[in-house]
Amino acid sequence: MTPVPVPAGSPYGRDNLPYGVFSAPGREPRVGVRVGDSVLDLAAALGDDRFAQPSLGGLLARGRAAWAETRRRVRAVVDGDPPAYAVLPLDAVRLHLPFAVGDYVDFYCSEHHATILGRILRPGQEPLPPNWKHLPVGYHGRSGTVVVSGTDVRRPCGQRRGDDGPVFGPSTRLDLEAELGFVVGTGSPLGSRVRTGDFDDHVFGVVLLNDWSARDIQAWEYVPLGPHLGKSFATSVSAWVVPMAALAEARVPTPPQDEQLPYLAMDEPWGLDVELRVVWNGEEVSRPPYRETYWSPAQMLAHLTVAGASTRPGDLFASGTVSGPGTRERGSLIELTWDGAQPVQVAGEWRTFLEDGDEVVLTATAPGPRGSRIGFGECRGRILPALPLEP
Ligand code: MN
Numbered sequence: 001m002t003p004v005p006v007p008a009g010s011p012y013g014r015d016n017l018p019y020g021v022f023s024a025p026g027r028e029p030r031v032g033v034r035v036g037d038s039v040l041d042l043a044a045a046l047g048d049d050r051f052a053q054p055s056l057g058g059l060l061a062r063g064r065a066a067w068a069e070t071r072r073r074v075r076a077v078v079d080g081d082p083p084a085y086a087v088l089p090l091d092a093v094r095l096h097l098p099f100a101v102g103d104y105v106d107f108y109c110s111e112h113h114a115t116i117l118g119r120i121l122r123p124g125q126e127p128l129p130p131n132w133k134h135l136p137v138g139y140h141g142r143s144g145t146v147v148v149s150g151t152d153v154r155r156p157c158g159q160r161r162g163d164d165g166p167v168f169g170p171s172t173r174l175d176l177e178a179e180l181g182f183v184v185g186t187g188s189p190l191g192s193r194v195r196t197g198d199f200d201d202h203v204f205g206v207v208l209l210n211d212w213s214a215r216d217i218q219a220w221e222y223v224p225l226g227p228h229l230g231k232s233f234a235t236s237v238s239a240w241v242v243p244m245a246a247l248a249e250a251r252v253p254t255p256p257q258d259e260q261l262p263y264l265a266m267d268e269p270w271g272l273d274v275e276l277r278v279v280w281n282g283e284e285v286s287r288p289p290y291r292e293t294y295w296s297p298a299q300m301l302a303h304l305t306v307a308g309a310s311t312r313p314g315d316l317f318a319s320g321t322v323s324g325p326g327t328r329e330r331g332s333l334i335e336l337t338w339d340g341a342q343p344v345q346v347a348g349e350w351r352t353f354l355e356d357g358d359e360v361v362l363t364a365t366a367p368g369p370r371g372s373r374i375g376f377g378e379c380r381g382r383i384l385p386a387l388p389l390e391p
Contacts (some may be wrong), residue, residue: 004078004087006036011375014078015368017071018240018377019056019205022093029054029096033074034240034377037090044086045077056099056241060185060204060313067185067204071245095239097148098207099183102315104143104235105304106179106211107136109295111255113323113331120339121219133258136295136303138317141211142232146316149239149379153212155356155386156233160216170386171214171230173340174354177321178276178288178331178362181209182297183241184315194305196266199298200244202311208238208276208362208379209318215334215353237316238362240377247272247374250366254296263306270296272366274376276322278331279361281347288322288331290364356385 006013012034022039023029031051032039042051050058059070077086108114111128114137118127131137147153155174159166185204188194194202211231218230254271274290300317321331330336333353336344340352354360362379 003080004035004038004040004082009373010036011365011368011373012036013372014075015372016242016246016374017074017078018242018246019059020098020240020377021054021056021096022088023096024088024093031056031059032093034090035078039088039090039093040074040078040082041086041088042074045082046073054096057314060099060183063186064201067243068245071243095148095150097146097237098239098241099314101143101146102184102312104141104146104315105138105317106141106231106320107138107295107300107318108320109136109293109300110320110323110331111294112292112325112329113321113335116323116330116335120334134261135264136300138300138304138320139226141235143316145232146235146237149208149236149377149381151234151236151381152384153234153236153381154384156214156217156229157386157389158214158217158229159220161220166220169389171216172353173215174383175213175215175333176278176354176360177211177213178278178286179209179211179318179320179322180272180274180276180290180364181207181237181316181318182300183207184311184317185313187312187315188305188310190310191308192305192310193263193308194301194311196264196270196298196302197268199270199301202301203244203297205241205243206247206272206274206376207241208364208376210236210360210362210379210381211318211321212236212381213332234381236379236381238377238379242374242376246368247366249368250274250374252291255292255294257294263302264299266296266298270298272297274364274366276331276362276364279363280351281358283347285344285346286328286330286336288329289324290319290322292324292329293319293322354383356383358383
């Protein structure tokens with residue numbers, strides 16, 4: 001027996017088994033599972049051609065019983081003796097966007113984030129809007145510009161407020177937002193609702209997500225309909241989808257909530273003890289704790305379907321910027337630098353927002369069984385200079 005090698009302490013052991021899509025040189029993309037520093041070729045390892053596809057879409061659509069059965073089969077292969085041709089070194093493959101993103105909604109679930117932004121943007125006023133504790137606020141994002149980790153991000157151009165009216169040019173306040181994204185597997189029909197108690201029948205897993213944000217474009221455009229071009233140019237996600245089944249040990253209660261309308265009440269805890277890390281040009285600048293997030297993913301899904309919206313396999317909804325109470329627990333630069341007024345030292349330089357050539361890497365871990373850790377891969381992106389103003 002020669003099980004797949006897993007380095008001691010690796011957060012990609014048999015308790016995790018995240019799914020992705022990879023290609024070996026000269027081969028078509030197909031579904032794989034990360035084990036240690038290797039990728040298990042699922043079609044080859046399981047003898048199942050349904051995984052010889054460039055997307056997790058088929059697996060997502062097959063539903064919760066099939067997810068459990070697949071996980072059981074993968075674990076048996078990992079514990080056993082997979083054929084050598086089904087195990088590839090991670091550094092020898094290319095990772096792709098793991099599923100075709102359907103509808104994409106981004107929420108605003110962290111009370112710490114929403115409060116700090118309220119103080120920065122509306123000083124002297126009540127920081128939280130009056131609806132904030134009654135519903136998870138969100139907006140529809142652009143699914144077609146969700147890109148996989150490692151994809152470069154070009155600095156957007158757009159309108160921003162100037163002294164004598166709007167000016168057009170490259171964003172001067174390009175920011176990151178460290179978030180978790182939730183991947184819908186089993187959809188729900190138009191005119192139906194997904195109750196909080198049915199969350200794990202519908203949601204397959206979790207990705208890391210960076211909601212790149214051009215604060216100057218956003219500030220000028222967002223009243224009254226919310227973010228548009230300030231966030232539509234790119235949203236990065238990790239290449240690995242950590243199944244909800246790997247996060248059983250990470251489940252925790254959300255922070256205490258005010259009384260909710262009945263459709264948002266939860267019978268079981270759906271907070272998650274995931275610790276994110278924000279690395280900017282090689283230096284860790286923040287550790288946002290997802291467990292501090294006010295609204296849970298079960299409440300996000302219940303809210304986004306309560307008016308009867310359908311969901312489909314591959315829909316994505318994200319938490320909004322994850323921030324904790326500490327100054328080094330904030331998941332965006334607008335918070336970490338107090339809107340640019342308090343620069344932070346990054347790799348020996350005082351910095352506020354992102355400059356061309358900067359690289360941001362999000363990572364995260366969560367508790368697994370028997371003291372193990374669950375890793376989420378990484379969500380990496382480098383900023384390219386803006387396109388020239390004239391075509
Ligand atoms: Mn966001």
